[in-house]
Amino acid sequence: MFLRALFATTLFLAIPPMASTAELAPCSSLDLAIRLLIDEPNEAILRLQQISARGCHQATYKLATLYSTRGSKLYDLPYSIELFTRAAEKGHALAQANLGFRYFSGAGVGKDKVLGCALIDLSARQGVSRSKKILKLLLKKMSDEEIQGCG
DSSP states (O other): OHHHHHHHHHHHHOOOOOOOHHHHGGGTTHHHHHHHHHHOHHHHHHHHHHHHHTTOHHHHHHHHHHHTOTTSTTOOHHHHHHHHHHHHHTTOHHHHHHHHHHHHHTSSSOOOHHHHHHHHHHHHHTTOHHHHHHHHHHHTTSOHHHHHHHO
């Protein structure tokens, strides 16, 4: 339980790795959309959806975190997992870590320690230091066979 809370908190606050110039173009208005979340949440969600549709994986990840926040008006776990999956498939390191932890623990998806470990490992290889730390802890909870399948 503690690890789940720690992981969720650190992923939400983590800063993603630097993106290339080509990746930044679809994300050009992302900062404005995020600033709107406090005063104009409906407008912010609409803008984030538009930015995500243009291929900004950071916007897709941000939407996923909003839809995965328990107690929020937007809470929709299946949709958030779909969004995390989309961003993770495009290589978004924090989405990979979040989705990986969900699979490892079975939070909203079928429990699959090997897939979870592999996703967290992908995130760690992209330089997400928290993923590296969490991965070390999770490996202690896995059998040798599961670790071999992890990556």
